[in-house]
Amino acid sequence: MRYYAILLVILCFGLVSCKQESDSKVLYLAHTLPQTHPVHKGILTFQEALEKKSKGSLKIKIFPDGQLGSEREVLELLQIGSVAVTKVSAATMSNFVPEYHVLGIPYLFKSKEHQFNVLEGEVGKSILEKGSKFWLRGLCYYDAGSRSFYTSSKAIRTPDDLKGLKIRVMNNQMAINMVNAMGGSATPMAYGELYTAIQQGVVDGAENNPPSFVSSNHYEVSKYYTLDQHSSVPDVLLIGTKFWEKLSAQERLWVQEAADESAQAQKIFWNESVKASMETAKAAGVEIIIPEKALFAEKSKSVLEEFVKEHPEMTELVNKIKAE
Structure with a gap:
């Protein structure tokens, strides 16, 4: 119902993925994050770079804060051509393109450098292109950092400390399997409900x-x-193929170059945000624990083993990533 309400708003205001204004084409870009987020800052770089490269013939109008719906809803708007560009999590994209599932395997990447060598190399680009058959062409990846555990009343220093704890996860099978493999009790829950759930002890972290x-x-x-x-x-910047196919070869080049530039700038914004966030947490009295990651990696090995058993066609892709 909400999806149709959003679509009605788009139609009422005459929004389409590409709107001609005098001699300029305007791309509508929607995402769910606040304007203070480092990913939004990366998108602003994309906006500025594209306008500069095209000398104003291609412009971007941004709709942040989930104005046009959830990640999945906006992806559907790209597919029908009502919105041109969006940013979503690779976890969301895995519902459309199975290869994106691989990027969520615990401890698959040895380091940040390894991760972006993969994402910005042949393997990462091949995954971006696979979305085209679902009308969702990937442009680049944005840094979304690494996920770690936080808890309200019990510190997690080893995987054994997760036993008996209810840990909220995304409604994603790999995330559920990972927490359960480590000994916790994975509890899928809407992100907007999480603050109160932790506060009231519905979940432990x-x-x-x-x-x-x-x-x-x-x-x-x-x-x-x-x-x-x-x-x-990672996060993924995507363009709908319905819009991409309307662009000239030169316009496509400008879009891709602007996206690549924004990806490099966004990494810097992300690192700055991580540093500031950790300082805020420490100042608020949060205890920051640096555990032995190898213990957690060992406990979660079964997630990878189960994944390749269920999806043998992904074995080659996993091996390519490990070999990078």
């Missing part, structure tokens, strides 16, 4: 990256933050 931990104010109700960095699921 959750897992997310530092900027989200702080921007959501979850640090106010969580005393411990354990930097086990179990998964590093």
Whole structure:
């Protein structure tokens, strides 16, 4: 019902993915994040770079804060051509393109450098292109950091400390399997309900990256933050193929170059945000725990084993990533 309400608003205001204004084409870009978020700052870089490269012939109008719906709803708007560009989590994209599931495997990436060598290389680009058959062409990846555990009343120093704890996760099977494999009790829940759920003890904690931990104010109700960095699921900047196919070869080049430039700038914005977020959490009295990550990686090995057993066609892709 909400999806149709959003679509009605779009139609009423005459929004389409590409609107001609004098000699300029305007791309409508929607995402769910606040304007203070480092990903939004990366999108602003994309906007500025594209207008500069095209000398104003391609412009972007941004709709942040979920104005046009959830990630999945906006992806559907791209598919029908009502919106041109969006940013979503690779976890959301895995509902459309199975290869994106691989990027959520715990401890698949050895380091941040390894992760972006993969994402910005042949493997990452091939995954971006696979979305085209679903009308969702990937342009680049944005850094979304590493997810770690935070809890309200019990510190997690080893995987054994997760036993008996209800940990909120995204409604994503790999995230559920990971927490359960480590000994916790995975509890899928809407993100907007999480603050109150932690505060009232409905769940014992959750897992997310530092900027989200702080921007959501979850640090106010969580005393411990354990930097086990179990998964590093990137964000993806996408353009609808219905719009992409209307662009000339030169316009496509401008869009891709602007996206690539924004990806590099966004990494800097992300690192700055992580540093500021950790300082805020520490100042609020949150205990920051640096655990032995190898213990958590060992406990979660079964997630990868089960994944390739269920999806043998993904084995080659996993091996390519490990070999990078």
